Amino acid sequence: MNSLAQRLNVDRLLLQAPMAGSQGSALALAVCQAGGIGALPAALLTPEALVQELTTLSQGTSRPWNVNFFCHTPPTPDTAREARWREVLAPFYAEAGLDIAAVPAGAGRVPFSHAVADLVEPFRPPIVSFHFGLPAPDLLARVKGWGSVLLSSATTVDEALWLEAQGVDAVIAQGSEAGGHRGMFLTNDLTTQVGTFALLPQIVATVQVPVIAAGGIADAAGVRAALALGAAGVQVGTAYLCSDEALTSPIHRAALQSETARHTALTTLFSGRPARGIVNRVMRELGPLSPAAPAFPTATAAIAPLRAHFEKQGSGDFSPLWSGQNASGCRSAPAAEITRDLLKGF
Template sequence: MTAWPDRRILDLFGIEHPILLAPMAGPGTAELAIAVAEAGGLGALPCATITPEQARSALDAFRAATSRPVNLNFFCHRKPEDDPQREAAWRARLAPYYRELGLDPAMPVAPSNRAPFDDAFCEVVEAYRPEIVSFHFGLPEPRLLDRVKATGAKVIASATTVREARHLEAEGCDAIIAQGFEAGGHRGMFLTADVSSQIGTFALVPQVVDAVGVPVIAAGGIADARGVVAALALGASAVQIGTAFLLSPEAKIPSQHRRALETAEADETAITNIFTGRPARGIINRLMSELGRLAPDAPAFPLAGGALAPLRAETEPVGSRDFMSLWSGQAARLAKPMPAGDFVRTLAAEVLAKVR
């Protein structure tokens, strides 16, 4: 298609529409990625909460269904050091909830399964050669990044500040995702830990566009044609959308999460670290209200989630969302429930009509 005024991302990735599916760990299924890809957008397969073997299975399913490009996404956090004292303090804060549910506050809990990009995942990239590889929380160590680039993959990563964007360009990223404060899920911040200094999408995008020479992808608070047109007008070459896809049938989310997305107002989301130990935006629930949004005593990412697992296991099967991470951006109420492929095609047509 030649109607898009900025073709840099289209030509770089080999896609029809400048619409990228955000790689949402948990909700992001192979079926969702396939639907977006077949509609002309860029499908994404998140690997943050799965094993290399599961990543291979997801890639097998994607490749069997479509020949379109795919984005394979990874977290790049550093494994935290053990801190028994901090963990014990966190367990003590959660102890009243354990007792309320008839659980032993001292019961053993499994560690979080969020794994950073490593040699095993790099071997998956080398074997399957995805067209795009994206990273969150910075970039992997140089030797791993060099191996990824050697496969021919285009490398992209999230920046939440201009300084982070410049850093990513200097490290050789082919495009940069400018993630605004409105975005749902984990902040991609890696050169700062100050959440209060984070920038909104439509202030961040033009500053990143001015600061770097590679194409910029706008993310955060974009769920309809108006948001896409605004992002393009500010210099973005494409948009990355997450929350708006959560209401599609291909997304894998619990029913109570879906109900929360359908009813929550824009001011009912907040940045919190209590579910994983790292700042992320989600719909406010009981745990966020009672523990506080940002808890300084929460264990480092991703350890905070381990002690919450028994509480979630006890309450979620009966429909409670008290202890569930209800990730959502601020534009959830703009989302329309429809199949993911239909959403991409409709959105692209509406944007082009407005651009013309």
């Protein structure tokens, strides 16, 4: 048993990836009850919902669980860029019969803060993880004071070294195959992003803390491959998106289980930050990495009405269909069954 597993009092480190918008505590609990480590994504939760979900988790299992936060820096408002973004989207609004002038600006996702920490502190989560680096030192000190295991994602060796220097307990090596938002934070250069099985051994050889592999792992064979390259554990997301307990929409589920899931790309269109999803109409017509998209997370506000309109028509053409490059493990089944199958790789 490795040091991180010992600290968490588990024999195998199978982490379910936190997937904001596609799950809640039900999925996390199902994974925990089957022998994995479930996660609660907090990025989109209201304060009331966060407390409710943390209460459900803390009362529902004696096993370790993870609560995940974004720790981005909110951007400075850029009215010119916002106007350009709306100009780019205007033809789609006209097609849908929507008034783009009626769309309010909005932040979409709120970073970890002392106000959020005040809500979380009474629960003292077994694990707290971050995406996009780490919060400010005073916030980080609060989390460490709870006795929580501290995790964060690294997409390069440099990011892993930085995280280790800040005192994380383990690094999540997020390969470019992973679905959803890239955790990159020291650079915006997408040419630095490499695959899991190229990134993982480099990070393992460079840092002293345990390394958890994430990206493209969809079955027990993928788990075994990651462990063979030195991973202390694995984090799996896409394979859970069609589970019974996931909140994934019918449109998203259908895409994940179709041939279209074979073609994914990194895109900034839905949030302003690179994230991997299944290629759809808006990605094809605007290009997945549009320079017009406002900075994260402000791009969301103007594209959200298009998403809502077209989803009512049964179309995911303007929806963020998050998926990793390997959706082969994504099936309709109880999360416990998916977890047990993945655990066979340890």
